[in-house]
Amino acid sequence: MTNYQSVIDSKINIVTESERKISLFKRFTKRTFDLLFSLLGIVILSPVFIFVAIWIKLSTKDRIIYKQQRMGRNLKLFNIYKFQTMVPNADKIGPLVTVGNDPRVTKPGRVLRKYKIDELPQLFNVLFGTMSFVGPRPEVPKYLPYYSDEQLKLFLIKPGITDISSIELRDEELFLEENSDRNDYYETMLLPKKLNNSLTYLEKYSVLYDVKLILKTIKKVVLC
Numbered sequence: 001m002t003n004y005q006s007v008i009d010s011k012i013n014i015v016t017e018s019e020r021k022i023s024l025f026k027r028f029t030k031r032t033f034d035l036l037f038s039l040l041g042i043v044i045l046s047p048v049f050i051f052v053a054i055w056i057k058l059s060t061k062d063r064i065i066y067k068q069q070r071m072g073r074n075l076k077l078f079n080i081y082k083f084q085t086m087v088p089n090a091d092k093i094g095p096l097v098t099v100g101n102d103p104r105v106t107k108p109g110r111v112l113r114k115y116k117i118d119e120l121p122q123l124f125n126v127l128f129g130t131m132s133f134v135g136p137r138p139e140v141p142k143y144l145p146y147y148s149d150e151q152l153k154l155f156l157i158k159p160g161i162t163d164i165s166s167i168e169l170r171d172e173e174l175f176l177e178e179n180s181d182r183n184d185y186y187e188t189m190l191l192p193k194k195l196n197n198s199l200t201y202l203e204k205y206s207v208l209y210d211v212k213l214i215l216k217t218i219k220k221v222v223l224c
Contacts, residue, residue: 022156022205029207034133038126045120052083052108052117059108062088065121070138073158078130080138081121085109097182098173113173116221122161134210135160136198139191146187151195153202162217164197170220 042049053064066086067079087093090104098105105113112118125131131138138159147154169175172190179185201209 026205026207030132030205030210031129033207033210034126034129037133038123041123042127045123048117049120052112052120055108056084056106060084060087060106062106069141070159071141071144071155072130072138073155075144075155077141078125078138080131081124083112083118083121085112085118097176097186101177102173119161126161130158132158132160132210134162134201134213136201137163137165137194143187143191146191147195151199154195154198157202157205162213164201164213165194167213167216167220168197169194 056062056064063084066082066084068082068091069077070080072078085106086098086102086104086109087106093104109118122131126133135158136154169190175190176182176185201213
């Protein structure tokens with residue numbers, strides 16, 4: 001964590017100097033949208049939450065919710081929530097990135113990941129204000145040094161459950177599976193593309209654009 005803090009100290013000025021580019025009105029409308037629809041989503045999907053929780057517990061005897069630290073707005077760390085889809089201590093017995101046939105993924109996990117059901121607990125991240133429905137997908141702290149000065153502007157806004165890359169790179173795990181060095185491929189090929197896609201989103205930042213991306217995401221998941 002000390003290393004992360006030292007990198008933050010060297011980059012935080014770039015983020016704060018660009019703060020004025022996002023109007024308070026846009027932040028307010030986006031937060032209102034997130035708050036209302038995350039609460040509505042949690043209520044409507046509560047039977048799904050209960051079913052998945054029981055399924056995971058009966059199948060794996062493991063914890064139901066997986067938490068991992070990610071980078072949020074203004075470079076603040078937060079815990080992202082997901083349904084548990086991998087064996088215990090998976091991050092210690094294999095690479096950080098996951099592929100489609102990864103043996104660390106449990107049987108329930110394969111179904112949950114295919115239909116993105118494992119991401120549903122992030123509705124609570126949205127409700128609590130650490131995430132938004134739409135925004136740059138949050139990365140783990142180790143990737144901060146890979147951000148260019150321009151890409152650091154992404155920390156002006158909250159990370160999201162979905163974004164442009166979630167739609168374009170729907171089969172990300174398959175791309176990784178085809179490369180022997182997954183971490184290198186992610187860092188040199190996929191991560192730069194994701195960050196540049198997020199910069200495109202930042203330029204179009206609005207609730208209406210969010211709705212458009214949410215509908216595209218739903219269509220992509222349903223037709224997978």
